[in-house]
Amino acid sequence: MDQHDAMAAGGGMSLAAFDRVQHALYGAVGRDEAWPGVVRVIAEAFDASVACWCSTDAEAPQEQSFYAAWNLPEDLRRAYQDHWVQHSPWLHAGMAQGVFVQGRVLRGTDLVPAPALRQTRFYREYMALYPVEHMLTAVVSDGSVPGLAPPMILNLFRRPGQPDFDLRDIERLHLLFPHLLRAFDLHWVTRRLQEQVGLLHRFLDALDFGVVMLDPAARVLYANHGARAMVEAPRWARWLGSLPAHVAAHDPLGRLVHACARGQGGGAVLGDGAAELLALALPIEDKREGGSGTAQPGACMLLLTRHAHAPSAVSDFVMRIFGLSPAEGRLLPPLLRGSAPTEIAAELGVKISTVRSQLSSIFAKTGATRQQDLIRLLGSVPPIQLPPP
Numbered sequence: 541m542d543q544h545d546a547m548a549a550g551g552g553m554s555l556a557a558f559d560r561v562q563h564a565l566y567g568a569v570g571r572d573e574a575w576p577g578v579v580r581v582i583a584e585a586f587d588a589s590v591a592c593w594c595s596t597d598a599e600a601p602q603e604q605s606f607y608a609a610w611n612l613p614e615d616l617r618r619a620y621q622d623h624w625v626q627h628s629p630w631l632h633a634g635m636a637q638g639v640f641v642q643g644r645v646l647r648g649t650d651l652v653p654a655p656a657l658r659q660t661r662f663y664r665e666y667m668a669l670y671p672v673e674h675m676l677t678a679v680v681s682d683g684s685v686p687g688l689a690p691p692m693i694l695n696l697f698r699r700p701g702q703p704d705f706d707l708r709d710i711e712r713l714h715l716l717f718p719h720l721l722r723a724f725d726l727h728w729v730t731r732r733l734q735e736q737v738g739l740l741h742r743f744l745d746a747l748d749f750g751v752v753m754l755d756p757a758a759r760v761l762y763a764n765h766g767a768r769a770m771v772e773a774p775r776w777a778r779w780l781g782s783l784p785a786h787v788a789a790h791d792p793l794g795r796l797v798h799a800c801a802r803g804q805g806g807g808a809v810l811g812d813g814a815a816e817l818l819a820l821a822l823p824i825e826d827k828r829e830g831g832s833g834t835a836q837p838g839a840c841m842l843l844l845t846r847h848a849h850a851p852s853a854v855s856d857f858v859m860r861i862f863g864l865s866p867a868e869g870r871l872l873p874p875l876l877r878g879s880a881p882t883e884i885a886a887e888l889g890v891k892i893s894t895v896r897s898q899l900s901s902i903f904a905k906t907g908a909t910r911q912q913d914l915i916r917l918l919g920s921v922p923p924i925q926l927p928p929p
Contacts, residue, residue, distance in 0.1 A: 553712050557585040561716060565723035570730035575608035579694075582716075583610050586709060588696035590672050592617075593680070596631065596640050596691045607692065616669060624666045629657060630675065640691070642682040642721070645713045647705050648675030654704075672697035676705040678713050680720050689728040694720060749845040756801050756838030758787040758794075767844055770817075779810040779817055780844075793842070796821045800840035818845050863905060868898050875902075 564581040568574035575593060583591035592609040605621040606612070625631065633651040634640050648657070654673070657663050667673065676696045681689035698705065741762070744751050750767030754760055763771070763784045770776045771783050781791025788794055796808045800821035810817040824839040859869035874884045881899065885892045 553585050558716075561585055562719055565719050566726075569723060569727045570734065571727075572731065575727075576610055579608045580610040582694065583696055586676065586696050586705070586712070587698070587702070588676070589699045589702070590670055590697040592695050594693060594695065596634070596679075596682075596693055612670075616666075619666065624662060627660075627662045627666075629660050629662055630677075640679050640682060640693070642679055642684065643717060644679045645710050645717065646677060647710065648677070649704060670697065671700055673700040674698040674702065674704040676709055676713065678717055678720060680717075680724055687729070687732070688725045692724065749843060752783065752842040752844065754787065754797060754801075754840045754842060758797050758801060758840070760784050760786055761839075767842075770844055776811075776817065787842075793819060797840055797842060800842075801838055816846070819843070864902060868902050868905075871895065871898055871902060875899075 560581055561578075564574075564578045568578045579591045579593050583589075590609075590611045592612055593607045594609075595605050595607065605625065606617045609617060620628075629652045630648055637651070639646060639651070657673075663673075674697065678694045680692045680694055683689070683691040696705070741764070744762075745765040747764060747766055750770050751762075751764040752760055752767045753762040760783065768784060771780050779792045781793060782788045783791075783793070787797040789798055792810050793808070796806055796819060799806060800823050803823045805820075805822045807818070807820045810819060820843040822841045822843070824841055859866075859872065864872075870888060871884060874887055879887065881895045882892060885895045888895070
């Protein structure tokens, strides 16, 4: 008997209602704002008047205490988080009995008998405000798996005049449980990834040079604030072509980027006079094997900066890739500006012999033979490799 047949045999929930719950659950993955709708759909399927998806952790942040709720006023949510969570007889009984284990489904009366519940301040001063009396709960997660969902339960409530949840309700919630768990775990992992990507984007936006990530077809996957500012400046339009959407083969950057898609890093100077741009293209190699059994290049990271004002961050990036020493790295900005060795020595306050020695080391490490070759020979930059999955 599959889940649909079992649901029909259990009674009380139609196949259409079961499908609506599934659709709502998986449609909410990665969308915090969609979970109140999920709770509403589940509540309607179980004829519940109030429902919430909340934490069993009394120290949980406000946004997790009631992760999502339906038909529960904001003032009651806040009152629970600020005060009543410490006085919930259901929560205390569940903790004492050790029943908050992932996969458990139980009724409030299994934890605290109805007559005893009605004698508590929690019932008289808090629950009576809903009003609710009967509860059915599913322990969606107990927080035992690192990286997945924190301790979370689904609570369904009925009003005092409604019948208590019965064994058929417990059975139906058991049948739904694999979907509750799978959807919320997927949601939580997606949510964490979204937070990490957001943090990375904020970091890249703080850089004072452009960073553009492109897929194998040279379509832009991401452009930081510096790159978007360059694209919006009319004086750069001629050189940046069809950015930020993509890089076409006929754009000035086209040859560089499309070579990068074939695994060939490189550099180029675009423009003329004070409007020159320095572009570095670095292939990103995927170490996961393709059909040929070899690593698959394709994605590209493009760094953009004004050639005459290359920031130290770009020099640091190149220095790390080629394994240059800090002393050698100091020569990169004037080298990329085209300064002569004597000018570099005067600028840095060192002997000309020191500059020549360090230049020899830089050329040896980069494979360049002349200062003029340095940018062109950045094609020897090794690809940035992703870690294996």
